[in-house]
Amino acid sequence: MLEVKDLRASIEDKEILTGFSLNIKPGEVHAIMGPNGAGKSTVGNVLSGRDAYEVTAGDIGFQGEDLLGMLPEDRAKAGLFLSFQYPVEIPGVSNMEFLKTSVDTVREHRGLPALDTVAFMKLAREKCKQVDLELSFLKRGVNEGFSGGEKKRNEMMQMLLLEPSLCILDEVDSGLDIDALQVVAKCVNSMRSPERSFLLITHYQRLLDYIVPDFVHVLAKGRIVKSGGKDLALELEEKGYGWIDGVESST
């Protein structure tokens, strides 16, 4: 599904990823944990193709294709999805119009017929219910005036609608109360399948109680310094990051 080899990436000439490698096979759920400043969010941003980051070395293969050669929109069409840590507010563009345009584009890429408005409305209503958002949120501007939790639910709704093959969730748990966290976990768990993979980027172990990963990696100073099974997360929760080689200070 995803093969990252010795990735180096910088922003404004500051190197953040310093030889990051990661292999995700179809159906697997991986979690990346690490102290603040380790470069966790950069992983998601570089994978999704944000302009501000410059990749200076390394390769990324996504479903056999060269991801680095693809535009952000083409990555999304190919089935890569990033749930933003801070989803952007876009006043004036209705959530409904945004979702429909996005779904239409992705469906077209997959050779599926466009959904007519009625069919799309039906689908959107269904997904609204699933993420526990009022239908009125479809009419509002994209994320406009949404609370932190509502923004994350909206991200989950997009994930449900777009049915991506690789879902990257960047700090999806930050700022969420326990109810919202459960909604997020339910979405992810309902979408788990042998064809779909997940990459959870998180600071806290709490999320992993609800979404149980197959692999846990510790990111420090821009590369993975330790990998293990789900128990590694518990160990980190107990001991912090300081005991791992390559992590300077505990957080």
Place this chain on the structure above:
Amino acid sequence: MTYSLVEKKVPFTLSAATLVESRSRSSQTSWLNDFRREALSQFQSQPWPTRKTESWKYTSLAALSEESYQGEVSEIEGKDVVSSQLSFDGLEGLKLVFVDGVFNQFLSSDESALSADVSGLICQRFSELDDAAKADVQATLGQVVDSENHLFAAHNNAMLQDGLLLKVLKNTKIEKPIQVIHYSTRQTAPCLTIARLVVVVEEGAELTVVERFGSSSETQNGFVNSLTECVVGSNAQLNHYRIHLEDETAQHVGGVHVNLLANSRLNSFQAGLGSVLKRVDVVVNHIEPGAHCELSGIYLPKNKQRIDFHTDIQHRAAHCTTNEVFRGIMADEAKATFNGRIYIHPHAQQTLAELSNKNLLLSNRAEVNTKPELEIYADDVKCAHGATVSQLDGEAIAYLRSRGISREKAELMMSYGFINELVESIKIEPIKQYMTQVLDSWFGQEQ
């Protein structure tokens, strides 16, 4: 009567003198002769604006002063006029259509509907006023506008031939909007079109007026000077839509001047599209306490168009509120000017006033000059103003792209949304729908 015009050396004013003579001879409105003569001398006493005139700094009148606009309007029956330029699908109510300034009965609501009363409504043209209506016009005409400081209002006064009075009697609510539609065509020789509207909403009454300016799609050679004066009585409400959808060669200078009496309300929406020269002045006077003004507008010049909005809100009484929002998008080599002034007079305590102007430039060669002005001479007021000129939010574009939407489409969705926010707030559904279509076509998204 003679005028010493030669020293003005402005052909435009010279033509004014000859035209006012011929218009004075028009018998139907001879009662306006004195009014016209006074206005002409006022017009002539004012200097012709140049780039050094502050209120005309960014509006070039060069094109105007080269032409004399002395052509005679040849009337048309209206059969050639594209009807979509004259109506809003599904909008009911009285409609009055003027083609090149001349009332056109073929295109207007039929005579019986016009004369018959929508009960409580007086709708008469200046050329056919009864005595009572004449008194109404005389009490208001030239009284709301400050023609000493608005050159083209003085010009309109001087050149006035026909106009329209809309009056709603005390405590009457007119449910259906009244449409006043001006349509310009290309004439053999360049013509001057004078449009004039007087609106009187008496105490406790309510009226919705939709003014629309359109033109044929041929290259325009005329000049339109339009002036609307409104008095909104105490506890009354006026909903005013003014929509400019003219060809890009059109030249139009217009003014809307409103007096708000105690606890009255003005809801006003302005839209500017098309024209090589378009300037609209909107002046609202809060004359008595408790009045409220809700003013919004959009302007969308493209190609080499020029669109200027100048608003001037005068708070002359206490406890009044103003909420003003204008947004514009400039594409290609277009230019726009927004000058928004809010003036709080010394005794206008407890004023709440807000002015926001946001602009989006879609091209490196597009230009906008925005100048919000807040002048406050009272100490107990709450006022805010802001103006921005920007390009689209890069974070938002990145967000949309991360969902599979191309950069081009993302930019389109966002600029559309930027203007559509104001169009969405239009309360009359057929006008909203119509404006949505106008936006679709402006953004090249015709269905």
